[in-house]
Amino acid sequence: MASILKVDELRGIASAGDITVTSEGGAATQSLQQGLAKAWIFTTDKTAYVPTGSFNVSSMTDNAVGRPETNFTNSFNDTNIVGSFDGGYNRLATNYTGDGGITTSSFAHYLISTASSAADVASTGVGFGASYLGDLA
Amino acid sequence: MPSVLNVDTLTDAAGTGPVTLTKQEAIKAYGMVDGTGTINLITSFNASGVTDNGTGDITFSLTNSMSNTTYMFMIDSHNENTGHSARNATKYTGGQAAGSFRFVTGYTNNTSGGGTAYDEDFNPIALMGDLA
Numbered sequence A: 001m002a003s004i005l006k007v008d009e010l011r012g013i014a015s016a017g018d019i020t021v022t023s024e025g026g027a028a029t030q031s032l033q034q035g036l037a038k039a040w041i042f043t044t045d046k047t048a049y050v051p052t053g054s055f056n057v058s059s060m061t062d063n064a065v066g067r068p069e070t071n072f073t074n075s076f077n078d079t080n081i082v083g084s085f086d087g088g089y090n091r092l093a094t095n096y097t098g099d100g101g102i103t104t105s106s107f108a109h110y111l112i113s114t115a116s117s118a119a120d121v122a123s124t125g126v127g128f129g130a131s132y133l134g135d136l137a
Numbered sequence B: 001m002p003s004v005l006n007v008d009t010l011t012d013a014a015g016t017g018p019v020t021l022t023k024q025e026a027i028k029a030y031g032m033v034d035g036t037g038t039i040n041l042i043t044s045f046n047a048s049g050v051t052d053n054g055t056g057d058i059t060f061s062l063t064n065s066m067s068n069t070t071y072m073f074m075i076d077s078h079n080e081n082t083g084h085s086a087r088n089a090t091k092y093t094g095g096q097a098a099g100s101f102r103f104v105t106g107y108t109n110n111t112s113g114g115g116t117a118y119d120e121d122f123n124p125i126a127l128m129g130d131l132a
Helices: none
Strands: A009-011 A019-024 A027-032 A039-043 A053-055 A059-064 A068-072 A082-086 A090-097 A107-111 A128-133 B005-006 B030-035 B040-046 B047-054 B059-064 B072-075 B088-096 B102-108 B122-126
Touching: A009 A039, A039 A059, A039 A068, A059 A082, A068 A128, A082 A090, A082 B030, A082 B122, A107 A128, B030 B047, B030 B059, B072 B088, B072 B102, B102 B122
Parallel strands: A009 B005
Antiparallel strands: A019 A027, A039 A053, A039 A128, A059 A068, A068 A107, A082 A128, A090 A107, B030 B040, B030 B122, B047 B059, B059 B102, B072 B122, B088 B102
16 A cells, blocks of 8 residues: 655755655665756746746846846855756747856846847747756755 | 654655655756866766767766656757857757767857857756656
């Protein structure tokens, strides 16, 4: 019979932030925490980037046309943040070294149109989305 | 009252398999690769290293292998040296193995030199699926 453990919070014993889980095939064990997305944002607001849905995101800053910046509620441990971004239809989303670049508490983005210039999400685009991986402070 | 469970390892009831994370799944490996100069794995999880196979051609190797070669991958490429230049990353033909993932970075089709492999300095990668 399947067992279900109902609990609100999990902590490691040796280290509160480190819990090991077994792989699907049973061949390995590895960290649960490191495999979790630490923040994500999706917004259909194509100009001001007010979050439609988010996790561990306190707010978005609209620095200029095509330059949204994600502000984290809980900061990362360092600036080695692995990010995945989507600017939607006819937009390439990338990181940006301007507007503060990547810090432990924020991540600056740049959206580029097919004309290779800064542009907000296209009117026919769904929105802007991003997820962030790494270690929290 | 909120309950807190202190535990080091979680397994299924048999002690040999994974626990179910209801309606969610963890990422099994990720990395940030700087492909310029001497290739560098800046940060990673469940990665044993990266290999420079040639211009823009990178192999990301795993510590714990995936259980098959049909896992989901997210790859991207940017050139941070130019401030905000988006590049392209694509899976190398036949490059999806259980223990590694090979991909190629380079210019997007709407930039000068479109479709050309090039070493880029900001290449995030993440893999999802079942581990062996």
